[in-house]
Amino acid sequence: MESVKSLIKEVKAGNRRALARAITLVESTRTDHRDQALLLMDELLEKNSHSIRIGLTGTPGVGKSTFIESFGMMLIKQGFKVAVLAVDPTSKLSGGSILGDKTRMELLSREPAAFIRPSPSQEYQGGVAPKTREAIALCEAANFDLIIVETVGVGQSEVMVSEMTDIFLLLMAPGGGDELQGVKRGIMEIADLILVNKADGELKSTALRTCADYAGALRLLRKRQIDPDDFPKALTLSSLEATGLDKVWREINLLKDYRAKTGIWIDQRRNQSLDWFESELKNRMIQKFEKDSKFLELKSVFKKEVWDEKITPERAAEDILKTVEKNK
Numbered sequence: 001m002e003s004v005k006s007l008i009k010e011v012k013a014g015n016r017r018a019l020a021r022a023i024t025l026v027e028s029t030r031t032d033h034r035d036q037a038l039l040l041m042d043e044l045l046e047k048n049s050h051s052i053r054i055g056l057t058g059t060p061g062v063g064k065s066t067f068i069e070s071f072g073m074m075l076i077k078q079g080f081k082v083a084v085l086a087v088d089p090t091s092k093l094s095g096g097s098i099l100g101d102k103t104r105m106e107l108l109s110r111e112p113a114a115f116i117r118p119s120p121s122q123e124y125q126g127g128v129a130p131k132t133r134e135a136i137a138l139c140e141a142a143n144f145d146l147i148i149v150e151t152v153g154v155g156q157s158e159v160m161v162s163e164m165t166d167i168f169l170l171l172m173a174p175g176g177g178d179e180l181q182g183v184k185r186g187i188m189e190i191a192d193l194i195l196v197n198k199a200d201g202e203l204k205s206t207a208l209r210t211c212a213d214y215a216g217a218l219r220l221l222r223k224r225q226i227d228p229d230d231f232p233k234a235l236t237l238s239s240l241e242a243t244g245l246d247k248v249w250r251e252i253n254l255l256k257d258y259r260a261k262t263g264i265w266i267d268q269r270r271n272q273s274l275d276w277f278e279s280e281l282k283n284r285m286i287q288k289f290e291k292d293s294k295f296l297e298l299k300s301v302f303k304k305e306v307w308d309e310k311i312t313p314e315r316a317a318e319d320i321l322k323t324v325e326k327n328k
């Protein structure tokens, strides 16, 4: 393995192959790789902060890949560099999403100013949370202006993505009132913009109606102190015909400028770092215990006692920690 210093130098020079290698390194669970990955991340402390981290979610088939293709191409034409990272909790089940993305983002994947990273395979990750946060930092080091983190709108992944991005987009399909009911309230609450896609052809009028419904629903949500009164907003667009995308970009920048002016933009990133620190620390502490043979031995003794109903689970937990503490 090349030295971390030379790898980071190449990443900073914008070498996309080096960027891909660096992401693979941070995703690795091998202990020696973890050490190198830590060194790599140290080098990124002083990073460019002009980037915009965008989270994007939506149910399968709503048009996420098509949106990223059109939106990304528009921005690249304006001179921006666009990175796309996928967090796909269902990749193992569907299996075909990476293939699908390659064909759906055909133009973007051929652009030198774009970088597309499919979600890591489940086997490789071994159930560990994806290293998307690190991948974002690496893309920023490689001077990407926009980092789009895509996730399928199922389960917890969208909350996780919203906790590592600046702006969160919820892509929706045109549909009647029934579908509006189906939107999880929690997702609406984290969205900065609700984008009703496929506002073209026969679907256009339905899309406009759906958009008005969402706008109404958003007005009923609690107001955010940090944002202008008219946010979060609902907009219509067509990813296929590339219409309404400039408006999406304008709204993203409105929000960014406003938050930058009030200091919220940078505060949000710092709060996210603190949250990350907390959860990383918690994970590492758990990992540390789970590798400790004495602790494991003790644990199996207590497990038996809990099983035999000789001790309450609460007392067992208390005692095991006290014993560890004493033996230090």
Ligand SMILES: Nc1nc2c(ncn2[C@@H]2O[C@H](COP(=O)(O)OP(=O)(O)OP(=O)(O)O)[C@@H](O)[C@H]2O)c(=O)[nH]1
Pocket (backbone or CB within 6 Å): 058, 059, 060, 061, 062, 063, 064, 065, 066, 067, 097, 100, 104, 152, 197, 198, 199, 200, 237, 238, 239, 240, 241
């Ligand atoms: N009419 C119309 N069709 C669209 C639009 N955007 C996407 N589609 C179509 O919707 C289908 C799904 O689009 P994708 O971009 O693959 O959707 P996705 O959300 O990435 O789907 P998954 O990757 O399976 O989660 C494709 O047939 C697209 O051509 C649009 O703006 N208008």
Ligand SMILES: [Mg+2]
Pocket (backbone or CB within 6 Å): 064, 065, 066, 100, 101, 104
């Ligand atoms: Mg897709």
